[in-house]
Amino acid sequence: MVLNVNRYVCGYCGACVAVCPHCVLELVETWLEIGSGCTECGTCVKICPVGALSLDEVKA
Ligand code: SF4
Numbered sequence: 001m002v003l004n005v006n007r008y009v010c011g012y013c014g015a016c017v018a019v020c021p022h023c024v025l026e027l028v029e030t031w032l033e034i035g036s037g038c039t040e041c042g043t044c045v046k047i048c049p050v051g052a053l054s055l056d057e058v059k060a
């Protein structure tokens with residue numbers, strides 16, 4: 001599985017950045033960067049208030 005972000009839906013609230021236990025996510029100005037080290041724990045997917053994150057079979 002791979003984490004994808006829908007950048008047209010993301011509101012850049014930073015909630016996912018704060019909850020990731022491995023500091024994979026970073027807000028760079030108005031762009032959510034997905035770095036390396038994701039363990040597919042799904043915590044960020046659950047916390048996102050607008051459903052912009054998803055764990056999928058393939059990289060979007
Ligand atoms: S799935 Fe888990 S490890 Fe991966 S970016 Fe989200 S919170 Fe971090």
Ligand code: SF4
Pocket residue numbers: 005009010011012013014015016017032047048049050051052053
């Ligand atoms: S929690 Fe959702 S809306 Fe907020 S920065 Fe992360 S992906 Fe974007």
